[in-house]
Amino acid sequence: MVLKIHSYPNNDRVMRAKIAALYVGAELEEIPVSLPISGDMKERVPLGKVPFLETEDGSIVFESLAIVYYISGLRADMDLLGRSHLEKARVVSWLSYVEAYLSTSFPTLLFPHFRPDNFKTNPMEEKSAEEGLLKVLKALDAHLTDHTYLASERVTVADIAIMPTLKRVFENIAGDDVRSQIPHVMRFFNTCMGKANFAAVLGEVKLCEKSLRQKRDEQVKAKKAAEKAEKAKAKEATAAQPAAAPPAEKKEKPKHPLDLLPPSPFVMDEWKRQYSNNDTRPVALPWLWENFDKEGYTFWFCKYKYNDELQKTFMAANLITGWFQRIEHVRKYLFGNVHVFGKSGEGVEISGVWIIRGTMDPTDDNLMGKDDAAYYDWRKMTSDDAADKALIEDYCAWDGEFKGASELEFNQGKTLK
Ligand SMILES: N[C@@H](CCC(=O)N[C@@H](CS)C(=O)NCC(=O)O)C(=O)O
Structure with missing residues (x-):
């Protein structure tokens, strides 16, 4: 045949x-x-x-x-599709697991390295995809703690289907640090590789020590360090020229541009206290409207540019958490509520409302994380506009109509304060 x-x-x-x-x-x-x-x-x-x-x-x-x-299924006597009705269903469960969960990280973690023209890397998405993949591998590991194969006591099509995908994961994405956390998956992988039919097709396995992402990050870091050393060398050479050498001055750390603004009567820390310690609509928001300084601070609305690519609400929430972590160093200039709307598999969106010191554009390098901010569309808001004011209140209160922001149902929120 x-x-x-x-x-x-x-x-x-x-x-x-x-x-x-x-x-x-x-x-x-x-x-x-x-x-x-x-x-x-x-x-x-x-x-x-x-x-x-x-x-x-x-x-x-x-x-x-x-x-x-x-x-x-061409050789029914081999039972590769499972023996009993239940086993057959389990086979389908694992086939679905491979396609729906295990391979979904590839467009983010793998393709940008092999096809950089078609797939761009995105640090927020990479982080979230890595966390998602680890979760999927750990669940697989838990199952394999007391199972030799995925769906049966013998090899089935589920094992055949997962093996090339696992090989790809172990060779390019999951380094030593990840693999050490999933010993049962590794045992399963080696058991299958020990079988002639698997080994003949999959060939030699070259487990990666570090993921492609880690290797790329290290290369970028090394390049930056080399550039820095080069600059320092050039500077040293200039300083060594006798005539022009100025007295060595202790260089002060440059101030953040927002620290140079005139003082504002709106005290951000006090607002954060009001917001944290009181009910939002009855107490905190009236305080905000009474004390807000339109000259010293700006309201901004942000909407994630790639909402139509979001699949799962937990992944969207991870994107927000990662972003907040990366802008921790400028937190004192910011107050934000960024929310996830929708349901996994049915449409997921991220959008938020921020109070930001001054009038600096949020995509400025010094503010919201250069890479992160670029993934959002930004619009200035004003509390003089009734619709904007309602929206600011909804985002702060984590409820309301969110009119003009999202048609989807509120799913979960995150506050940076
Ligand atoms: N779920 C499909 C995925 C197939 C798929 O994405 N194939 C890619 C290559 S790996 C393709 O044909 N891409 C060409 C295109 O989309 O036009 C499968 O498992 O067969």
Whole structure:
């Protein structure tokens, strides 16, 4: 029996099919395609994605998990799809786990390194994707504490499907620090790699010591340090010239531009106390309106630019937490409420309202974290406008209509104070 699998070379998703083909003894012919696919196949494969399989009678099976499922089922006596009804369901659970949770970090953690033209790195998203991946691996580890394989006492298609993905994770994303936290997953991985059919397809495994992200960060750091050393050297050379050498002065740390502003009657710390210690709508907000200084502070509305890419509310919340951590050093100039709206899988949004010292643009390098702020659209607000005022109150109170900000239901909030 010859099956034809259409894809580009070395596609991880094809490896699943290859392992299954070895198990059932099917011959798998690889047909190289260039993307986007064209001709009559384009009409037969939804979304035009590869790999897709052409069976002996010319039928098409698309999606790599369906392909490995189809091939694994060709020898019913091998029970690769599971023996009992329950086992079969468990197989599907793990297939879904791989696709829905394990591979979802790839566009953030992997693709920008291999295809930098198409995928940009984003430090906030990377951090959140790494945390998400660790959670998924730890849950897998908990399951494997007392299971040899994923869905049965024997190898099933679930194990075949997960292995190329795990290999990719261990070779590029999960370094020593992550792998040491998931010993049972590593035992499972090595057990499968010890089997001829897996080893023949997956070949040598080169576990990474550090993730691609860590390596890139280290390179950037080293480059910066080299530039700094170069500058210091040049400076030293200038200073060594006898005539022009001025007396060495102790250099004072430059002041933050916002420290140079004239004093304001609105005391940020006092507002933060009012907000923390009193009910928001009845006490804190009236205090705010009585004391706010429009000359010394500005209200800003921010909306995450990539809301349509957000999948899970907890990931959105992690983005906000990460951002807050990165701007901790300028906290005294800021007060913000940034919220998550919507539901996981149904549409998730992030937006917020800030009080910021002065009139400095939030995307200024000195303020809200250069990289972070660039991921938001910013709009100045004024409490003279009734709609803006209502919005400022809703964000502070974590309830209300949030009119003009989000159509989605409030999910959770975060305050930087
Ligand atoms: N869930 C699909 C994903 C397939 C997929 O994303 N394929 C990519 C290459 S790995 C592709 O065909 N991209 C071309 C395109 O989107 O036009 C599977 O497992 O088969």
